[in-house]
Amino acid sequence: MIEMQPLLKINKINMHYESSKGEIRVLKNIAFAVNHGEFLCIIGPNGCGKTTLLHIIAGFLKPSSGTASIKDQIIDSPGPDRPIIMQDLGLFYWMNVWDNVIFGLKIKNKDDNKISKTANLWLNKLGLIGFEKQYPFELSGGMKQKLAIARAFVLDPEMLILDEPFANLDAQTRERMQENIADLAFSTKKTILMVTHSIDEAIFLADRVIVLTERPANIKEIINIPLERPRKSEFRLTEHFLKIKKHIYEVLKLENKEENHVSNKKSL
């Protein structure tokens, strides 16, 4: 390893909102780091503040205290070095597939030849060739997913932020998309930070899984999955997989029951 510094550093982030019912604490003392080329999944109870955390990292929100920094630069605005793929994908329905893909490229790059070369490369990689003139609402769920992924990957970013991107897919398409993103992450060596609801998805994809507590969210446990990526789909049926799944399941279940959020760190 040449680069010892982590790519993304989350330094004691706290987040609270003022509301009519008083102050709502969303994030409590969140601290972790993401290394270059790492695939990190965040999992946690519904409404615990996962999306808020991602939006801070994307630069949409400023934390109440603490900092998020990428390459030692404090994040204070959104940027194409860490594009986000939102839960609803945020595809621009008024643009066709081609215009969606080159949206960010065109801002970054002025050379038309280069733009179409890069766009075609990624459309080809994701099997979207021939669909350039289609509009997002004319595509299937899986195709939309691929378009959102292509639109982020063409920017050649430092890292990608994924907010439950596969939540609306049927089980089979979802597994196929997981395998796609695993292959892409591996072949491009991109750093990926992904929030998910699915324990299976997290175990299948991630180098490490962060389990968050109920709101206000803090880190309950970080689980290493020391297995080479990309993993084969048979991995989902192995003893090892089920053992990790059982463990995360219990941590989450415990979390749902517990009223007083006691943090007990444990390593598998």
Add this chain to the structure above:
Amino acid sequence: MRPKNYPLKKLGRFFKRVFIIILFLLLWEISAKFGLLNAQILSSPSEIAINLFQSLFAGNLLIDVVESVKRVLVGFSFGSLIGILFALILGLNRRSQEYFGFIIEILRPIPPIAWIPIAILWFGVGDAPAYFLVGLGAFFPAFTNTIKAIKKIELNYVYQALSLGATKFIIFKKILIPLVLPDLMTGLRVGLGVGWIIVITAEMVGAQSGLGYMIQLNRIMLQTPNVIAGMVVIGIIGLSLSLLINFIENLIIPWQRRITNIEKGNR
């Protein structure tokens, strides 16, 4: 899915409609010929058609058409443009909306036609009051529809664009404008329709030319066929203006049609 003989069916429907219209005109013509209708009140279709073609070839009808269309287009362009501009300023700046939003809300319930007397007082007779009145009629639909569209823009799209590196200008050009266009076009369609009504009305009371003036003058001279011929022309131009907006809409909002196609297909 459409049935295989769809074009044939469509053609059949078209002929049915033409047949009904011809039957209606025939009945009307016969009633007029046999004196069942008072020719001073309702002329026969043939008489109307003859008068229409006569005034068309004489050239005086064309002058009136050009006058009216010019008034509606100039007034409409100015009114809509100012409406869009105001909507952008007020829609994107909350403070300006607090200060000026209510003024527009106070003026909005006054029908543009109610402004005719004051417009004649201010601008005299001729083109100027017509521009003002048509502009007024086009302003409100353009303004309200644009501001409505700006307010319902989903912030997620803005966030997504920022995350892909967009600047404010790019967000304006590639997110805001396309998302505002469908509602804006609705506003323009209404505005142009209202404008056409206003121009005819205004010409009836405060102008020396135009189609509204023409039908009013012919009424006074008891030239009923000319009055009805003028009405026919007013209808045809109103329809053409509406078709023009449809054409522009399909040109600048190509995705709209494809969304409707999909919705139809799913039904």
